[in-house]
Amino acid sequence: MPNVLCSISTRGRTHTTLPMALQAIINQTRKPDKLVIFDDNDEHQDLRSDPLFSQLFRILDQKEIAWEWLFAGKKGQHHNHQIANWMGYEWVWRVDDDALPEPNVLQNLLKHAAPNVGGVGGSVFTPPHKFDGNATGKIDNIYAEPNPQWQTIKKVKEVDHLHCTFLYRAGIYDYNLGLSRVAHREETLFTFGLKQKGYKLLVVPSAVTWHLKAPSGGIRMGSNESMFAHDEQIFCNTMAFKDHTIVVLNGGMGDHLVFSHVLPAIKNPVVFGCYPEIIPSKSIAEAQSLFGDIEMFNIYGKMNRWNWKSSLEDAYRKLYA
Numbered sequence: 001m002p003n004v005l006c007s008i009s010t011r012g013r014t015h016t017t018l019p020m021a022l023q024a025i026i027n028q029t030r031k032p033d034k035l036v037i038f039d040d041n042d043e044h045q046d047l048r049s050d051p052l053f054s055q056l057f058r059i060l061d062q063k064e065i066a067w068e069w070l071f072a073g074k075k076g077q078h079h080n081h082q083i084a085n086w087m088g089y090e091w092v093w094r095v096d097d098d099a100l101p102e103p104n105v106l107q108n109l110l111k112h113a114a115p116n117v118g119g120v121g122g123s124v125f126t127p128p129h130k131f132d133g134n135a136t137g138k139i140d141n142i143y144a145e146p147n148p149q150w151q152t153i154k155k156v157k158e159v160d161h162l163h164c165t166f167l168y169r170a171g172i173y174d175y176n177l178g179l180s181r182v183a184h185r186e187e188t189l190f191t192f193g194l195k196q197k198g199y200k201l202l203v204v205p206s207a208v209t210w211h212l213k214a215p216s217g218g219i220r221m222g223s224n225e226s227m228f229a230h231d232e233q234i235f236c237n238t239m240a241f242k243d244h245t246i247v248v249l250n251g252g253m254g255d256h257l258v259f260s261h262v263l264p265a266i267k268n269p270v271v272f273g274c275y276p277e278i279i280p281s282k283s284i285a286e287a288q289s290l291f292g293d294i295e296m297f298n299i300y301g302k303m304n305r306w307n308w309k310s311s312l313e314d315a316y317r318k319l320y321a
Contacts, residue, residue, distance in 0.1 A: 002091050002113055004034035004106065005170070007084035008096035009077035011040040014047070017098040017212050023058050024100045030107035031065050032093060038072040038080035076161065076181040081190075084168050086128075086305055092170045092186075099124070099165045101209040108207040112156065118199025119191050122164035122207025124149040137161065137203065139192055139242065150201040153205045162191040162201055165209050171305070172197055178292020184231035189238060196242070230292075237290040241270055247320055248287050248297035249273035255299070258312050265321040 001009050006025055010018050018037075025035055040044070047053035060067045068093065072080050091113060093106055100121075109120045121241050124147075135141075136158025137148035149164045158314070162168075173193040179186055238246075241312050245266050249256055256278040263269060263279065272294075273281035288293050295301065302308075 002110065003033045003089050004091045004093055004104075004110070004167070005084055005087055006035045006093045006095060007038070007081055007082075008097055009038040009040055009080040009093050010037070010073065011077070013097045014041065014045065017055060019052055019260065020100055020212075021095060021097050024102075025095065026056070026063060026065070027058050027103045028101070028106045032109060033089070034066040034068070034108060035060065036068045036070060036084060036087070038070050038083070040072040040074055040077060042074060042078060044071045061125050070193040071265035074181075076179065078175040078179055078183040079180055079187040082175040085175065087170075087240075089170050091167055093165075093167045095209075096211065099209050100214045101165065102207075105165070105207045105209060108204065112202050112204050113167065113224060116200055117169070117202060118194035118197065119162050119166050119168040119201045120150050121201075121203050122205075122209060123151065123153050123164040123203075124164045124209050124211050126150075126211045126213045139239070142188070148203050153203050153207075156202055156204050159201050159203055160192055160195055161188045162203070163187055164211055166191065168194060169199060172199065174296035176238075176291065176293050177295060178234060179231045180227035182227045182231065184228045186231075189235060192242075217227050217271070234290075234292045244268045244270045245320060246291075246297075247271045247273075248284070248289045248294045248304060249279070249281070249285050250294060250297065251299070253278065255312070259316050261313055262316040262321055265317065269320075
């Protein structure tokens with residue numbers, strides 16, 4: 001059986017929806033191997049003596065679900081989920097702090113965790129549930145149709161992006177850390193990135209999560225229109241290159257020379273680099289402006305995470321080709 005980390009990032013919902021989300025995780029028919037809760041509140045709390053949370057922690061222990069409560073960096077849930085992404089688990093089940101998965105959700109999502117699958121999501125209903133259409137889930141239709149997970153999913157369907165809560169293959173693609181603290185579009189950017197890596201994204205039946213869409217906390221806490229506009233622009237900039245492989249070479253001359261051997265194997269590349277005389281490219285400053293974060297392209301960071309023992313050229317091939 002694959003090992004699964006359940007990741008919850010919470011802000012402003014400690015005493016509203018978060019306890020219900022934890023109870024829903026506790027009651028899964030297929031338990032996660034570990035639960036990690038990222039406390040992204042402006043003021044952190046030690047809840048071990050809290051009358052409610054102390055009981056929830058005891059139940060987790062009794063059910064032998066390893067758990068960890070981490071004081072996060074107050075930068076937004078995308079930063080927290082990125083930490084979970086690289087915690088060494090094969091799969092991460094991402095659950096929002098106002099989402100209540102029905103007891104069979106993790107079990108049924110895992111049934112579709114095939115080697116060529118990068119992410120699996122079920123229906124996500126916000127009460128009162130009304131929409132039962134036929135959304136395609138195509139990224140090109142994102143402004144023209146509801147999210148495919150908002151409907152009653154009757155059969156397995158391949159889509160371009162997932163929303164809110166889903167199971168994903170860890171360590172393949174990075175969350176965009178250039179987004180604001182509200183992290184608008186972070187799930188879409190992340191899951192579409194998994195698809196661009198060659199993995200399928202699926203929506204599947206019999207995996208219903210109730211999204212309470214709490215009116216306070218989360219992205220609605222301390223947010224403003226400029227944050228959403230900033231994040232939407234990064235999304236639009238990324239989508240403008242969706243038919244290309246984005247390459248960012250923020251390194252030395254030697255890095256560019258090594259990468260020049262890899263470039264012919266890359267599908268439809270657009271290169272941002274430092275030495276256009278070696279590899280024709282746009283500037284690093286333009287990449288930073290367009291995408292907000294270029295750390296996800298840091299080849300040495302990737303090699304460290306991969307515990308890389310082979311050559312730099314092979315690392316570039318793994319990342320891009």
